[in-house]
Amino acid sequence: MKRIALIKFDDSDNPWMVYKDVGMFLYELAKDYKWDSKYLYFNTIYNNTEWNCMFAQYVKPICLGNAVAYKEQIKLAKTYLKKYAMDIDVLMLFxxxxxVWKIARLAKKVNPKIVVYSKLDMGHGGYKHFVNQRFANSVKIWFEKIKSKYVDFFSVETKLYFESLKKLPIFKNRIIYLPNGVSLLDVDINTVEKNYKENIVITLGRLGDYAKHNELLLDAISLLPDTIINTWKFYFVGPSTKEFELYLKDFINNNPKLKNSIVLTGKITDRTELYTLCKRSKIVCMTSRTESVCIAVLEAMYFGAYPVLTDYSAFVLDATNQKRLGCVTEQNKTSVSKSLMNIMQNPHLEELNLACQKYARKHFDYKYLAGVLDGIIKKYT
Structure with missing residues (x-):
């Protein structure tokens, strides 16, 4: 049996993030492709993390110790690899x-046959770091190519980034396009699928966070005609900052006609409940200033919500199939409001909902994505 281990630094003991993204490749590789998967983490928040029983059935979580400080986590990771790297076929890093370069070098030193894979998890800032054409940066990238030689291959989540990065010496012939997917772990799909589409626009995330720019969506809603306001609901899903709650209160006072149209749900941790709301929603609207992938959009699309997105990152093109299945708009209230109104009044919206669902389930399903990764790894082992 092939053996893979993922070392995740920072708040790696947060189960919500593990099931949403970080640990799902491990889970699907073990469940559907017969891998022995280990998730190596650190106690930073919880003294004794309780792992989902289904996840733990396929992935073995191993705590490397109590460490909040990044440097302490690195020490613990190195100690583990010195002892157990010989028992790992593939080491996955983020x-x-x-x-990453140092951990990869140590792993190769202990076990020369180990395959080291780094998932770049790259946002716009990281992308700019590599494509910056200034001479000083070119020299720096040249040195990074040498330092990174112990990493066998990388993956990046955005097609545009992939097309650019694969031409650079540091990534040439060792980078693949592999997006994040939608986690169905511990989700009662039958319960979710029983629901039907309603006139709901959903937005998800930490409400009030500067990057999310939720105020823009509120301002765009205020420009919609009464005929739409009276027949649609706008769900804001996620924990709220106090500043946003005050902003919303003031917004409703100035726009009393919207009082019954805007719904603040709070944080939803039950994934069946969250996906049920996505299934009921016809539109997902994210007005972010900046994002990397924004898995929330993929989750909503997986259950048939049509995306209306600001141009917060290059991944909006991947999510919308190059704008064929979604609208990418400018970051101003007039553009967002117009885009929402156009799709709300589209007589073929429910057909588009089904097309979005079909696209997301084909391209962002973790079983499929894990199969791609499994095939790539076989070339190195």
Whole structure:
């Protein structure tokens, strides 16, 4: 049996993030492709993390110790690899940089046959770091190519980034396009699928966060005609900052006609409940200033919501199939409001809902994505 281990730094003991993204490749590789998967983490928040029983059935979580400080986590990871790297066929890491290079070098030193894979998890800032054409940066990238030689291959989540990065010496012939997917772990799909589409626009995330720019969506809603306001609901899903709650209160006072149209749900941790709301929603609207992938959009599309997105990152093109299945709009209230109104009044919206669902389930399903990763790894083992 092939053996893979993922070392995740920072708040790696947060089960919500593990099931949503970080641990799902491990889970699907073990469940559907017969891998022995281990998730190596650190106690930072919880003294004794309780793992989902289905996840733990296929992935073995191993705590490397109590460590909040990044440097302490690195020490613990190195100690583990010195002892157990010989028992690992594939070591999976996140991001890039000196820590990844050093961990990869140590793993190869202990076990020369180990395959080291780094999932770049790259946002716009990281992308700019590599494509910056200034001479000083070119020299720096040249040195990074040498330092990163112990990493066998990388993956990046955005097609545009992939097309650019694959031409650079540091990534040439060792980078693949592999997006994030939609986690169905511990979700009662039958319960979710029983629901039907309603006139709901949903937005998800930490409400009030500067990057999410939720105020823009509120301002766009205020421009919609009464005929739409009276027949649609706008669900804001996620924990709220106090500043946003005050902003919303003031917004409703100034726009009393919207009082019954805007719904603040609070944080929803039950994934069946969350996906049920996505299934009921006809539109997902994200007005972010900046994002990397924004898995919430993929989750909503997986259950048939049509995306209306600001141009917060290059991944909006991947999510919308190059704008064929979704609208990408400018970051101003007039553009967002117009885009919402156009799709709300589209007589073929429910057909588009089904097309979005079909697209998302084909391209962002973790079983399929894990199969792609499994095939790539076989070339190195």
């Amino acid at each position: 991001n890039y940089g000196s820590t």
